[in-house]
Amino acid sequence: MGQQEKVATSLAGTVGEEISASLTSVDAELARRYPGDPGTRQPVHTVYVPADDFTATTIRTWGDRALAALDEHAPDAASLASVLGLPQDLAEPVHDRVRAKLEREPVEDLRIDFEDGYGPRPDAEEDEAAARAARLVAEAYAGGTAAPYMGIRMKCMEAAVRDRGIRTTDIFLTGLMRAGGLPDGLVLTLPKVTYPEQVTAFVRLLEAFEETHGLPPGRLGFEIQIETSQSILAADGTAAVARMIDAARGRATGLHYGTFDYSACVGVSPAYQASDHPAADHAKAVMQVAAAGTGVRVCDGSTNVLPVGPAQQVHEAWRLHHGLTRRALARAYYQGWDMHPGHLPTRYAAVYAFYREGLGQAASRLAAYVAKAGGDVMDEPATAKALSGYLLRGVDCGALDATEVTELTGLSRADLDGFASPRRGGLTVTAP
Numbered sequence: 001m002g003q004q005e006k007v008a009t010s011l012a013g014t015v016g017e018e019i020s021a022s023l024t025s026v027d028a029e030l031a032r033r034y035p036g037d038p039g040t041r042q043p044v045h046t047v048y049v050p051a052d053d054f055t056a057t058t059i060r061t062w063g064d065r066a067l068a069a070l071d072e073h074a075p076d077a078a079s080l081a082s083v084l085g086l087p088q089d090l091a092e093p094v095h096d097r098v099r100a101k102l103e104r105e106p107v108e109d110l111r112i113d114f115e116d117g118y119g120p121r122p123d124a125e126e127d128e129a130a131a132r133a134a135r136l137v138a139e140a141y142a143g144g145t146a147a148p149y150m151g152i153r154m155k156c157m158e159a160a161v162r163d164r165g166i167r168t169t170d171i172f173l174t175g176l177m178r179a180g181g182l183p184d185g186l187v188l189t190l191p192k193v194t195y196p197e198q199v200t201a202f203v204r205l206l207e208a209f210e211e212t213h214g215l216p217p218g219r220l221g222f223e224i225q226i227e228t229s230q231s232i233l234a235a236d237g238t239a240a241v242a243r244m245i246d247a248a249r250g251r252a253t254g255l256h257y258g259t260f261d262y263s264a265c266v267g268v269s270p271a272y273q274a275s276d277h278p279a280a281d282h283a284k285a286v287m288q289v290a291a292a293g294t295g296v297r298v299c300d301g302s303t304n305v306l307p308v309g310p311a312q313q314v315h316e317a318w319r320l321h322h323g324l325t326r327r328a329l330a331r332a333y334y335q336g337w338d339m340h341p342g343h344l345p346t347r348y349a350a351v352y353a354f355y356r357e358g359l360g361q362a363a364s365r366l367a368a369y370v371a372k373a374g375g376d377v378m379d380e381p382a383t384a385k386a387l388s389g390y391l392l393r394g395v396d397c398g399a400l401d402a403t404e405v406t407e408l409t410g411l412s413r414a415d416l417d418g419f420a421s422p423r424r425g426g427l428t429v430t431a432p
Contacts, residue, residue, distance in 0.1 A: 032250075033293075033294060034293035034294055035293075035294070035295050036293060037295055037389070037420065038253075038295045038421070039420065041148065042297055042334055042335055042393065042396075043108035043109035043148060043149050043335055044108055044334065044335055044336075044347065044397050045107075045109060045335060045336055045337065045338045045347050046109045046110070046111055046299065046335065046336075046337050047062065047107050047109065047110045047111070047147075047337075048110075048117055048153065048337060049111070049112060049113060049117070050113050050117040050118045051112050051113060051114050051117075051118045051129045051130070051133055051152075052118065054136065056139065056140065056145075058110070059106060059107045059110065059145065059146075059147055060106070060145070061341075062107055062341040063102045063103065063107070065341035065342070066102045066106055066341045066342065066344035066345055067099070067102045067103065069307065069314070069341065069342045069345060070098065070099065070102070070345045072311075073307075073314045073315065073318075074095075074345070076095065077091040077092045077095035077096070078091060080094070080095045080098075080345075080349065081094075081095075083315045083318055083319065084319060084322045084346065084349055084350075085319075086349070087353075087357070090353050090356055090357060094349055094352045094353050094356065097348070097352050097398060097399065098345055098348045098349050098352060100398070101348050101397075101398050102344060102345070102348070104398075105147070105148070105398070106344055107344075108147055108148055108397070109147060109149040109187065110147045110149070110150045110151075111150075111151060111153045111187070111189055112133045112137070112150075112151070112152045112153070113152070113153045114126065114129070114130065114152055114153060114154050114155060114165075115154065115155050116191075116261075120161075123164070123167075126164065126168060127167070127168075127171060130152075130167075130168045130171035130172045130175070131171055131172075131175050133172055134173075134174070134175025134178075134179065135175060135179060137151075137176065137183070138175070138176055138179030138183070141183040142179075142180070146183070146185065147185070148185050149185040149187050150183070150185055150186065151186050151187035151188050151189065152169070152172050152189070153188075153189040153190075153191055153225075154168045154172075154188070154190070154191075155168065155191070156190065156191045156193070156198070157190070157193070157198040157202060158192065158194075166205060169188070169205065169209075170205075170209065173220075177213055182215070182219065182220070186220075187221075187222075187223065187253070188221070188223070189222065189223045189225055189256065190202050190223065190224055190225060191227060191258070192225065192227050192228065192258075193224050193225060193227075193228075193231055193244060194230045194231055195230070195240070196243040196246070196247040197247070199224060199244045199247040199248050202222065203249055203251055206220040206222070206251065218250060218251060220251065221251045221252065222252065223252070223253055223254040223255070223256050223299070224241075224244055224245075224248070224252055224254070224255050224256070225255075225256045225258050226241060226255055226256065226257050226262065226283060226287055227262050227265070228261070228262065228265050229262070229265050229266050229283075231244065232282075232283050232286050232287070233286075239286055239289075239290055241255065241286060241290045241291075242290040245291065245294055245296055252294075252296045253295075253296065254296060254297045254299050254335075255287045255290075255291055255296060255297070255298050255299065256299040257275070257280065257284050257287065257298070257299065257300055257301045258301060259273060259274065259275050259280060259301030259302055259303075259304075259337075260273050260301075260304065262283055262301075263277060263279060266279050273304075274303065274324070275300055275301045275303065275324055275328070275336075276324060276327060280301065284298065284300065284331070284333065288332065297334075297335065298332075298333055298335075299333065299335040299337070300324075300328040300335065300336035300337070301336065301337055302336060302337035302338065303320060303321050303324055303339070303343075305320055305321070306339070306340045306342060306343075307321070307342035307343065308342060314342065318342075318345070318346045321343055321346045321347070322346040322350045324336075325346065325347055325350035325351065326350045326354060329351065329354045334393060348397075351397055352397075352398070352399040355390070355393065355394030355399035355400055356399055356400065358390065359391075359394065359400060360408070362387045362390050362391055363391065363408035364408070365383075365387055366384060366391070366409050366411070366419075367408065367409045367410055367411075369383075369387075370384075370409075370410070370411065384419050385419055385420055385421075387419075388416045388419035388420040389420040389421075391405050391409070391416055392413075392416050392417070
């Protein structure tokens with residue numbers, strides 16, 4: 001042991017106390033605005049189904065149609081790998097897992113659509129459809145046939161349809177309450193938000209519903225759909241989407257990019273409206289920065305190119321969808337929209353390949369970090385958080401098995417939760 005160092009200070013103890021006191025309000029504001037990831041499962045996609053098309057068998061029907069498309073156009077691992085350009089070592093595990101997913105849980109998140117996919121209807125007709133949607137969702141959760149997440153997209157808060165959107169939301173939520181209560185996987189989507197005041201108005205609606213039914217404050221959250229340029233850049237030059245998150249008062253759960261409405265809003269011609277257009281990249285980058293640390297998750301848009309028709313046409317649509325999904329994952333958009341059952345095989349193929357190809361490296365880096373063993377990459381706590389989040393998302397969607405992750409990292413699910421989000425609790429390990 002070397003000579004013990006003498007420790008000396010110059011400042012009075014009151015200096016630190018004064019500084020801490022001066023930052024008390026800042027500390028509280030940081031905790032309120034930036035609580036971090038909620039630590040819950042994020043679905044890899046959202047499926048939108050018009051309210052008049054939704055039935056008790058919709059989820060299973062989507063799964064069966066997706067399986068039929070896979071059997072017809074990529075019946076084995078080699079053919080799927082050939083179509084999508086998957087590495088040979090991933091072909092078998094990806095194909096097998098995609099099939100198993102489509103059989104077990106074909107849809108992770110489903111939104112019954114009362115907006116663009118449904119359109120204007122007589123009030124009596126939409127009233128009945130909203131009540132029917134509530135009954136079917138309640139029955140699905142009670143019977144174990146629901147997707148992990150389900151809910152509705154109501155009409156927006158613009159003047160022309162505001163009353164209709166409010167009434168549909170009320171009917172749907174009231175129907176769920178009468179059927180036994182709000183399910184844990186309930187999700188609401190507010191479309192075409194342009195001004196933060198529209199978010200504030202929707203918060204007031206949800207507050208009133210909670211007060212009426214004696215629900216805990218904040219029980220009802222919602223997604224904000226970004227479909228207009230004004231929701232990204234306000235007239236005063238500020239980032240309106242950041243103000244929308246604040247206006248939600250902790251209720252916002254996601255920002256969903258609306259590919260086609262947003263593209264049309266900024267003047268992109270139909271042939272070039274896509275989620276990889278520069279205008280889309282800019283909007284999502286602003287959404288991503290605004291949401292960072294808030295616990296609000298960003299969701300990519302969709303493609304309207306459907307995998308239908310002869311094999312060559314299906315394969316081309318699959319390659320497009322697969323490529324867009326992989327591109328989004330690389331940019332940390334872990335969720336997107338799927339518009340057709342034929343999109344499900346490529347959604348899961350892209351997601352599963354993404355997590356399986358990175359499993360070895362992510363697991364070894366995290367294990368080295370925990371052991372303070374060093375290696376060829378020097379990781380910090382923020383990277384350990386990202387590595388854990390990566391592995392957890394892979395497990396949640398079925399790309400990875402919890403047992404194989406534990407074997408490779410030496411960490412339990414609880415350990416990974418602790419690294420990934422302070423709101424989950426768990427281990428705290430300082431940087432090597």
